[in-house]
Amino acid sequence: MTFLSKFGLAAALVAGSVTAASAFTACQVTDVGGIDDAGFNQTAWKGLEDVKTSDGIEGRFLESQAETDYAPNINSFIGQCDVIITVGFLMGDATKAAAEANPDQKFSIVDFAYDPTIPNVVGQVYAxxxxxxxxxxxxxxxxxxxxxxxxxxxxxxxxxxxxxxxxxxxxxxxxxxxxxxxxxxxxxxxxxxxxxxxxxxxxxxxxxxxxxxxxxxxxxxxxxxxxxxxxxxxxxxxxxxxxxxxxxxxxxxxxxxxxxxxxxxxxxxRMDATVTQVIKSAMDGSFAGGLVVGTLENDGVGLAPxxxxxxxxxxxxxxxxxxxxxxxxxxxxxxxx
Amino acid sequence: MSTSIGKRELDETGRKLLERAMRGREEFEDLVIVPIFAVIVALILGALVMLATGVDLETIGRSFVALAKGSFGSINAVSETLTSAIPLVLAGLGLGLGFRAGLFNIGAEGQILMGGLAAAIFAFSFPGLPSFLLIPLALIAGALVGAIYAGIAGVLKAATGAHEVITTIMLNLSSYLILIYMLKRPYVQVAGRSDPVSKSVPPAGELPRLLDWLDPNLRLHAGLFLMLAAVAFVWWVLFRSKIGFAFRASGANPDAARYAGMKSGLIIVAAMASAGALAGLAGAAQVQGVLWRATPGFSAGIGFDAIALALLGRSHPVGILFAGILFGGLEAGGRQMQVDAGVSIDLIGIIQALIIVFIAAPLLVRALFPWGFARAPKGGK
Missing domain, CATH: 3.40.50.2300 (Response regulator)
Incomplete structure (x- = not known):
């Protein structure tokens, strides 16, 4: 009986599996606020979704529930994504460690500027x-x-x-x-x-x-x-x-x-604007480590109506x-x- | 039926043997068949929940494949599962030991925080020590502080009768604030940061990673051996040592234990301190093996998950080990579910909770799948 049920489970599992398409994939690791926080993480995710709509890329995200999730969440995306975007200053150390261990993986982090810069990380900061x-x-x-x-x-x-x-x-x-x-x-x-x-x-x-x-x-x-x-x-x-x-x-x-x-x-x-900018640079090959700074001048920051x-x-x-x-x-x- | 005396004795022996075999079988069913059914029921219910929230069938199937793949389907998955299991099992062992002694300790979370903080402070205070000294000494510092912190609740109970559930909950709340206060002290806080983050554990104090020669992203660390040693040690203490007997006796019947001449106050303090030492060790292992520093949220609810884990493992060290691996697998697999199928982390939490509910309720599972189990022996001959 047990065997039968196990077999049934296995069959159900196989039936559900599909092979993933090999489109350009951008991935995001959120901070503990979650993807639907009506602010910080959501705005960054909107940037990714904008490119998803305009250029038909794949987008995935992982929500961190605690600080201990940062490193494993980033690790889960390594090798699976063309660019990994981590959202939040607190992820600075985890992103740095992952970027240095995986020099071929493109990273970008919202709210953190590395000094000196790391060749495969773009920091997005805002005035x-x-x-x-x-x-x-x-x-x-x-x-x-x-x-x-x-x-x-x-x-x-x-x-x-x-x-x-x-x-x-x-x-x-x-x-x-x-x-x-x-x-x-x-x-x-x-x-x-x-x-x-x-x-x-x-x-x-x-x-x-x-x-x-x-x-x-x-x-x-x-x-x-x-x-x-x-x-x-x-x-x-x-x-x-x-x-x-x-x-x-x-x-x-x-x-x-x-x-x-x-x-x-x-x-x-406007994290959405800078996230979009970084993803597009990864898509057209102009991606280079360093800094993107949002200011009033380039509409990276501003006042809402x-x-x-x-x-x-x-x-x-x-x-x-x-x-x-x-x-x-x-x-x-x-x-x- | 009248038979010779010899025959009747033989029958008697046969029946006893059969009974013993039955008991063995029942234990086997509890340990193996019940969990399998529990997982199946939980997955079915989880699928229904997902359907109800508008997830389509294909995504549900894909998410279940991801759960299996992410927990045990690759070397990376196994590494993540075990990495998550290490602090859970260590803290769970402490709680199980307390439960055996009749103490319902809710305070593992706080003991983990205090232990981890102590290990971090010790490790960065003596960066010059060689690894073979610094690693064990920092671990011991963590265990010691965890033991002292839990010991407070033990002493309060032994001296005043204050209930350990209340005191350990209060000590948890205190521990969060003590941690943040300590992390802001100039001696502890890392230079150049205004938020509460401790200095890093020096490389000599880090528990070495076991699989980094395969892939630098594999996080499994030497805490694995610590966990296995702790399982063996707690088993020995509980079932082979005098103090373990005293723990179990006062847990089973505190009055009888006292009449038998056991010092109940001492046993309470010793049991709480041992539980705290194991939880502190869990915190130290987490800090030295995974995080390399202390931050306000570093316990991440491990101390509370460990309560479920200890109950699930029936407070038996080996049971706790397996329960910990199950929990670790759910955590690692849940992450993969989110990656592959884009299922909300909250739904994953629901499925994890359902699995635990059904494993913890063997009678419910038996009632749902009567054909999966040997029929209970009817009364009579």
Whole structure:
């Protein structure tokens, strides 16, 4: 009897197997936020999907559930993929180790710059302090309480770059308008601030936003991937007069459709654009190790439309934002930090 | 039926022999046939779940092939399976030992974290030591700290009667925060990083990889031998040593053990400390064999999986070894399922859980497949 069942199982297994086509394959290893985090990982995956649609390549992904998954997940793709994209600063060491052990495999990592560069790895980094700067200026202009808040996932540069820019942007607003808007949650000088310690817990996102709200903040920018969705839920309950959220990574008005009305704007980090660029370079043979930097100038970072707040943001403030953006691009305004 | 006395005695002996054989057969069924059926039922139910979430039949078939291929289908698969099994088995042995002594220790996760942290700190503190000293000493540091950390719960139970389930859960929560606090100390934190990451274990402290001469990506490390030695050692302690007898006696009936003159408080502390030592060893093996440093999430739930593992292995060292290999296989195979078939990792988790549910419920499996098992002997002669 047992034998029969085993045989049946084997037959079912064989029937289900098919040979894989040998198309160009791009693979992505996500961080623990998961592929559907409405932000960080999802944006990078969108870049891959865009090439999938336009050029008919194969795309695969592996979700990391813990830091211990990074190395085995990367290893599972080695030799199976034309280019492996790892998403996240925390995967820096694992990606480096895999790239050095497999010099013929093309890699690209989002949010990590190797110094010195590794010949088979492209690092994708973003001047998110430029986008954060615009958001900080905007928020300072929109705040009624004169208090802004921000918090991060963990204290690493790809997170704190946003927060640096946010604080400096608010400071510039103070300088120009003689206001005293303060930003809670981050001190760009001491590099200390408010961190949830994870990129997963929506409850933390809610609790941290609540704390900032209790301290008077009426606009909060969470920089912690899906954690920010918890903050958006709180803003939804309190009403946007009391609390507005600034999204990060993706245009969260588009990705968090249920709570879209709470987003004043989002600081865009166009990982999709750079991922697409890297995959295409691997396809046409121009792939070379090094760095791709997203800036305001090349649209690698930016500010999302105001969507629900289109009418609420005064025209003068909008004009100022445009002027500052141009100033950052031509170098006449420095974003500090 | 009237027969001679001799014949009746013969019948009696024959019946006893038959009974013993039956018992052997039942054990065989529990250990071999039940798991096979459990896997089949779990796969069928898993397929139904996948169908319900809109996965088509072809993808389901492909994902099952991937599960088999990814767990035992290649040298890389076997290497990954065993690599995952090492910390699970070590921690599971500790928990099983505790269960035998009647202690339901939930604290392996925290003990793994503390043990792994200690091993990392020890290893980078003495980078000058040669491998043959540094590897075992760092492992011992991990085991020792794990034992002390678990010993806290043991002492609390022995001295005040505080229930170990509560105290070990609380110690788990404390351990996460202690770990992050420690990782931020300048002495521990790696230079140039602001996030909590420890310095790296020096190469002399790394458990050597066993198969890197075949392929540098094969991660199987010398922790394998540690795991096998621990299985043998725990078996010896439990079933051949005096302290093991005391563990089992106080687990089976604490009152009887106390009346027999065993010091129950001492046994509780010793059992908790041994369990903690094994969990700490699991953490040390993970840090020295796979990760080479400590980070906030490095235990990755191993301590909780190990509870299921110890229960599945019926708290027997050999059972735990096989359960660990099964868990390791599910982990490695699950990864392959995701790669080959693009099945969501959450669905893979469901299938893994179903397999465990059915293996843990042999009576359910027997009820579902009565024809797969020898009929239970009817009453009477």
């Amino acid at each position: 998110t302090n430029q986008g954060g700067f615009l958001a900080g200026y905007l928020a300072a202009g929109m705040s009624k309480t004169g208090v802004l808040g921000t918090f991060g996932g963990i204290n690493i540069p790809p997170v704190t770059d946003f927060m640096d820019g946010f604080v400096h942007g608010a400071n510039l607003y103070n300088e120009r308008h003689g206001t005293e808007v303060t930003v809670l949650g981050w001190n760009p000088e001491s590099k200390e601030g408010l961190f949830t310690g994870n990129f997963e817990s929506l409850d933390d996102g809610r609790a941290f936003a609540q704390n900032l709200y209790d301290e008077g903040a009426d606009i909060v920018m969470p920089v912690a991937g899906p954690v920010g969705l918890g903050s958006a839920a709180l803003a939804d309950e309190l009403g946007t007069d009391a609390l507005k959220i600034i999204g990060v990574d993706a245009d969260q008005y588009m990705t968090d459709t249920e709570k879209q009305h709470v987003y004043l704007t989002s600081v865009l980090k 105001y969507h629900a707040f289109e009418d609420a943001v005064p025209a003068e403030l909008k004009a100022e934002i445009e002027e500052i953006k141009a100033g950052i691009i031509d170098g006449s305004i420095t974003v500090g930090g």
